[in-house]
Amino acid sequence: MATIMRTPPVDAGDPNFLRGDPITGDRYYSKEFAQKEWDHMWTRVWHVGGRESQIPETGDYVVHNFLRESVIMVRQANGGIRAFYNSCRHRGNRLTWSSEGSGDFVCSYHGWVYGADGVLKHAQDPDDFEGGDPCGRVSMVEVPCDTWGGFVWYSMDPNAPALLDFLDPIPDLFANRPIKDWVRVIWRQFDVDANWKFTSDNFNESYHLPTVHPQLRANTDEDYKATVFEAYPNGHNRMIELGQPSMRADVPNAVEDVWAGMLQAWDLDPTDFEGRARDGRIALQEQMRKLGSERGFKHYEAYDDNELTDYFHHTLFPNVTLTATFEGMHFFRTEPHPTDPEKCTFDYWAIVPRIEGQDTVMTICGERPMEEAEFEFVPYGSGQPIPDMMDSFLIQDLSVAIGQQAGFHSRGYTDAILSGQESRVRRFHEVLNDYIEGRR
Ligand code: FES
Ligand SMILES: [Fe+2]
Known part of the structure; x- marks a missing residue:
């Protein structure tokens, strides 16, 4: 098991942890506020542009559109990845409308051609340019690009901090999980009629679980006194929920069906845990440690005991959540709509380890092949039913x-009244304000 060396969390008990900035409603619908987010935050942070597995060969590229910007990430001959704005240097035409592809970029307006390295390699009438042939001298405009966790990241800030510094300490927290090599078995995007910040708010607290997700109490302890809440200097957070039944059940410590199924899956007899259901967590850890490898779950060998049962939610400032479980990882992300702050897209990716001898995997959308998924757009809007979810x-x-x-x-809403366990919700808005007001 890897030793975790990381930036210590900010002390949420410190009276100076929060300034108390109000979380006003206009932050979720005002175009002026959305413009500030673009000017001071989105153009400075690192964005996930895709998965490395999408672009294995030289010249393979993936495109990420964000608001009105578009960035191309291209696999280079030396194996690295470079990113460029998707805009022709001649007259600004968008170079590609594909979300992924391979080969040179041929402009549809006057035919300029750029290679994988972004350098112009063909121009019509090259002798007709001041200073001579622009080929070899002109390039698509490059932006910082790097990889972590099998994700391709880019930033629109030419002076962006190094990716690992920006993400610190998240990579250390994932030290035991080789997510770089895991498979994206679900790649979905929904449209949602809400501001993008709802996910950052929502995934930074577990206070909503008993009301919104009552079914989770069968195997997730949402008690805030048992939950670890951490906030890090860069604006990222971690929340760890114990994988055991909640005491909020109608009959606390009874073994409900879901928990019984989880115990049985590891050869434990649920009747042994009647009246002491929560003891099943440690028993599960012991069984998973004992039987995991022979059942193909080789990745368990690197996990610490808690990683075998508990739920690790990492919110990466500003808009990505990585939830790591014993089964794999959920990737959640919202991105703002290009013109309407009251809409966003919501990405859900399921990323899982390959298990020897297993060619399918159970997901929240049912059983899926253990292979790289195709992109699916799922209409949701303000509540369209989604049959498999x-x-x-x-x-x-x-x-x-x-x-x-x-x-x-509503004029009836002016600020949130937050419980102590939700302090990271306000903290997220304060970090956002730090960007907008020039403190970061
Ligand atoms: S705009 Fe691209 S070749 Fe003219
Ligand atoms: Fe939730």
Whole structure:
């Protein structure tokens, strides 16, 4: 097991942890505020542009559109990846409308051609340019690009901090999970009629679990006194929920069906845990440690005991959540709509380790092949039913976002009244304000 060396969390008990900046409704619907986010935050942070597995060969590229910007990430001959704005240096035409592809970039306006290295290699009438042939002298404009966790990242800030510094300490927290080599078995995007910040708010607290996700209490302890809440200097957070039944059940410490199934899956007899269901967590850890490798779960060998049972939610400032479980990782992300702050896209990716002898995997959308998924756009808007996700926790979260978006417009809402366990919700807004007001 790897030793975790990391930046210590900010002390949330410190009276100076929060300034108390109000979380006003206009932050979720005002175009002026959205413009400030673009000017001072989105153009400075690192963005996830795709998965490395999408671009294995030289010249393979993936395109990420963000608001009105578009960035191309291209695999280079030396194996690295470079990123360029998707705009022709001649007259600004967008070079590609594909989300991924391979080969040179041929401009559809006057035919300029750029190679994988971004350098212009063909121009019509090259002798007709002042200073001579622009080929070899002109390049697509490059932006910082790097990889971590199998994700390709880019920033629109030419002076961006190094990716690992920006992400610190998240890579250390994932030291035991080789997510770089895991497989994206679900690659979905939904449209949601809510501001993008609902996910950052929502995934930074577990206070909503008993109300919004009552089904989770069978195997997730949402008690805030048992939950670890951490905030890091860069604006990232971690929340760890114990993988055991909640004491909020109708009959606390009874073994409900979901928990019984989890115990049985590891050859434990649920009746042994009647009246002491929560003891099953340690028993599960012992069984998973003992039987994991022979069942193909080789990755368990690197996990510490808690990683075998508990739920690790990492919110990466500003808009990515990585939830690591014993089964794999959920990737959640919202991105703002190009013109309407009351809309966003929500990405859900399931990223899992390959298990020897297993060619399918159970996901929140049912059983899926253990292979790289195709992109699926799923219309949701303000609540369109999604047949294969009817009871999923994810749809429960989205439906709340719609109702909250409506409430933010009310003159009856002026600021959040937060419990102590939700302090990272306000902290997120304060970090955002730090960007907007020039403190970061
Ligand atoms: S705009 Fe691209 S070749 Fe003219
Ligand atoms: Fe939720």
